[in-house]
Amino acid sequence: MEVLAHIPAAAWPVLILLGSMSALSLALILAKILQLAPVTGGAAAREAAIQRFLKAGPEAVQVAASLPGKAPADRVLAVTMQALAEGLPIQAVEAEATRAGNEEVASMSSWLRLLDLISMVAPLLGLLGTVLGMIKSFQDLSAAQGSANASVLAGGIWEALITTAAGLLVAIPAAVAASLLTARVETAALRIESATGRLIALAQRR
Incomplete structure (x- = not known):
């Protein structure tokens, strides 16, 4: 005082x-x-979901809906799976994944x-x-x-x-x-890119 x-x-x-x-x-x-806090987790669950999605056939949409959605990469991967399940061209799938990823990064970077x-x-x-x-x-x-x-x-x-x-x-x-x-946001963005890139690459091979 x-x-x-x-x-x-x-x-x-x-x-x-x-x-x-x-x-x-x-x-x-x-x-x-x-x-x-949760934005970088769930890598193992996403990899398992990718493998299930590629084997699911007509039930691929249900696999997309089963993702927990706690991490941004989960939500973007689900959007990508939905686009693939609808039979969209790869270019359209990539555009949809990019749009969803940008929205997630913008949300994480706010403030x-x-x-x-x-x-x-x-x-x-x-x-x-x-x-x-x-x-x-x-x-x-x-x-x-x-x-x-x-x-x-x-x-x-x-x-x-x-x-x-x-x-x-x-x-x-x-x-x-x-x-x-900011470093954590960048790590989460890499997780998004990695998950969606792997899914699209594997889908193209099959």
Whole structure:
């Protein structure tokens, strides 16, 4: 509480904004972790479904419907199986798989750019608060007409630097989370491409 009492009034708007960004960032990180937790699983089940589909004949549609659908690759594979079961040309099947895959990737990537934006803007806002605090410190020093000592000036500087520290505390978790979550989306996209590509290749051979 003593530290809060020494924060310059000019820095409070920046700190409040950074606090709001921090809350938003943490909520987004939690939501995306929950959303992306299952996106890379189910490879063995998909391979088994592919083999069943290729042997199913008229019952191929039922095999497509039996996929669990927890991972994006499950849902895209089911769409691809449905297109193949309907007898669509391979080009149309590939187009349908690409459309479904793009929709899944877009869903997984939603809000990640906002995390990137927070990680870039938060340090700049912290620096802005520091500059405003420094301006206030030097204004006080000027008003003292040289009677202020170095300790007073140093105190004003550390008070101003609080916003920079706050900005970094907001930006670092957002940047790390955005990077890790983006990597998980890319892995899930590879799973989609692998599953649908394997199904289409095997279907063409048969």
